[in-house]
Amino acid sequence: MEELIEKLKVQLIEQLNLEDMEPEDIDADEPLFGTGLGLDSIDALELIVLLEKEYGIKIQNPKDGQKVFFSLRTMAEFIKENQK
Amino acid sequence: MVYFRSDNIISSLGFSTKETFSSIFNGDIGIRQVEDSSIYHEPFPASMIDLNRLNSEFEILANKYSNTKEYTKLEKMLLLSIEEALRKSGVNIKSKRTGIIISTTKGNIDLLETNNFPKDRVMLWKLGDVISDFFDNPNKAIIISNACISGVLAINTAAMYINSGRFDNMIVTGADIVSRFVVSGFMSFLSLSPTACKPFDKTRDGLSLGEAAATLILSNKRENNEHNxxxxxxxxxxxxxxxxxxxxxxxxxxxxxxxxxxxxxxxxxxxxxxxxxxxxxxxxxxxxxxxxxxxxxxxxxxxxxxxxxxxxxxxxxxxxxxxxxxxxxxxxxxxxxxxxxxxxxxxxxxxxxxxxxxxxxxxxxxxxxxxxxxxxxxxxxxx
Amino acid sequence: MKKEALKIETYCMVKNNRIVVDGHLVFEDQDAVGLKAFAKTAYRHLKPSYNKFFKMDEISKLAFVAAEFLLKDVNLEKYKSEELSVVLSNSESTMVTDKNHQQSISDKDNFFPSPSVFVYTLPNIMIGEISIRHNMKGDNAFFIVENFNADLIANHINNLFLTNKSSAFIGGWVNYSDDKYEAFLYLASESGSILHNASEIEKIFKINH
CATH class of the missing domain: 3.40.47.10 (Thiolase/Chalcone synthase)
Structure with a gap:
């Protein structure tokens, strides 16, 4: 799990162009949206693409994204549960 | 004063304002399930132009102008739309006092995929030249590309041109097509509804894309009828x-x-x-x-x-x-x-x-x- | 109350890895290769804290940096936000980003269009980015022309001014094709000494070109 979280940090920075950030700046439990990393609606859509492209997981209902993308840990848990 | 002299709509529901309006008035829905893998790999709802009708009506127009050049789908839509509006207006498109504004977001963007035309045909400024040349309009067509407000912005801009005395007549024409480029983009935005869209409804779940061209002719002179x-x-x-x-x-x-x-x-x-x-x-x-x-x-x-x-x-x-x-x-x-x-x-x-x-x-x-x-x-x- | 005529208060040209404001070179980085790299060093030079910058496509970065340098010593706060308008133009629209998006959808087996690329396939997003950064809520218009056309922009802005739509305007040209980039922005308001008309704008554009 921790390994996956570290990998996700790198992918997140890359995919969302978080240029001024290093993986160690991101806390696995901090909220990605709102007060935490301050991601926005386009980032949320981009995360859906990331899941499909890198992990082959398709989020059908964008509303599910809210739970999945709460933090890097929830994202990692979701990937573990859904990866074939 | 800026008067609306005439107009046209080329849409899935008709090739004139009257035809489109009558269909809408009767409750016809132009949005249908589209199965065209060249646009998207899954079926999606959209409002599409009848391509056969477009080509056959355009042939008549081209013959009338003795024009044997090739045109793209979008250009045919625009040219037909302008022609029909023009015919009803009595405005002289060849006059130096008549300006053209084209409103489009992506123009001939489908040419990025397969282009049988010179390379610059995909450029929006080129679209302006193609349209002005067809009708021998002596002015450079003005292109407005401002996302989904382009059309209203183009009409407001045309009114400013007439009010400020720069032109006597303005031809405002707008078009976009349902392309792979646009459908894929909106799909990635998850903003397309799986059914025909439901504006202001409780169950609305996104937009439906459509393709159309439309033209409005604005003038500083009024027509002699009751509908000014x-x-x-x-x-x-x-x-x-x-x-x-x-x-x-x-x-x-x-x-x-x-x-x-x-x-x-x-x-x-x-x-x-x-x-x-x-x-x-x-x-x-x-x-x-x-x-x-x-x-x-x-x-x-x-x-x-x-x-x-x-x-x-x-x-x-x-x-x-x-x-x-x-x-x-x-x-x-x-x-x-x-x-x-x-x-x-x-x-x-x-x-x-x-x-x-x-x-x-x-x-x-x-x-x-x-x-x-x-x-x-x-x-x-x-x- | 009779209005003053609009003037060109300040202007900024960004090209060839140089940024010139009111005729003076204010930033240069000949080591940067390509627009992306140059926009980044120019951005870092001003040290704004604006993380959204890194999410923009190249042409929006160009527009953003040009506006940043243009407005560096300007106080826009004396205006109401709805009186601040942006009117831009170019010839390429967003062709570099368009091709980028097209590439992501051309292979059926590697079909991953990116929403953050797609959103930048509209030229007026540049206006949006500048408007967000500088809280400008007035009129918008993006024109596409083959070559820079001072008359088109000057006329549109003067019309907006004369019909009382806005008090201050960013006007100009922001263009980016595969091999070159160029941004020319100016601020038109009732302050300044150069009259806001096509021939003056043309003159400034040519001198700095």
């Missing part, structure tokens, strides 16, 4: 908030309406009817309802025609203004297709059925990516 409609005011505004999400307070839309009303010299209580942008995405319709509510226009009958023709992007403002003018001529407001149960927080008066009413002054709204918003006021001219 004039451009009274127009403005645009930016939310200054987010590049894709509409403002939660309706800020830009509110400002655009405020400025357009001020310019028109009318009072809010003189506005008889509002043609909204009404894309049927959850946020857009909510935002528009807030802007309308903030202006105290809750009781003014509102419609969106996107449930019939989809969102035609750069053409939308021109198409929907042509429909609005026809509503005014007939004193009949069109129902909002797809609207069943009120689904925006503010109570606004969304039309659920065709409704006769004396229409003197109306408001057209538009909003789009980039935080852009536009508004326009039109009214019947006092004799």
């Amino acid at each position: 409609i004039v451009h009274r005011g127009g403005a645009s505004a930016n939310d200054a908030n987010h590049i894709s999400g509409p403002s939660r307070t309706g800020e830009g839309s509110f400002i655009a309406i405020d400025k357009a009303i001020k310019e028109s010299g009318l009072n809010y209580n003189e506005i008889d009817h509002i043609s909204a942008h009404g894309t049927a995405t959850p946020f857009n319709d909510e935002m528009e309802s807030i802007a309308i509510h903030r202006h105290g226009m809750d009781k003014v009958p509102v419609n969106s025609i996107k449930g019939y023709l989809g969102h035609t992007l750069g053409a939308a403002g021109v198409v929907e203004t042509a429909i609005l003018l026809e509503e005014m001529r007939r004193n009949t407001m069109i129902a909002t297709a797809g609207y069943n149960e009120h689904g925006v927080t503010n109570y606004i008066n969304v039309l659920s059925k065709n409704t006769p009413q004396n229409l003197n002054a109306c408001l057209k709204m538009a909003s789009g990516f980039g935080g852009s918003n536009a508004a326009m006021i039109v009214s019947k001219s006092s004799k």
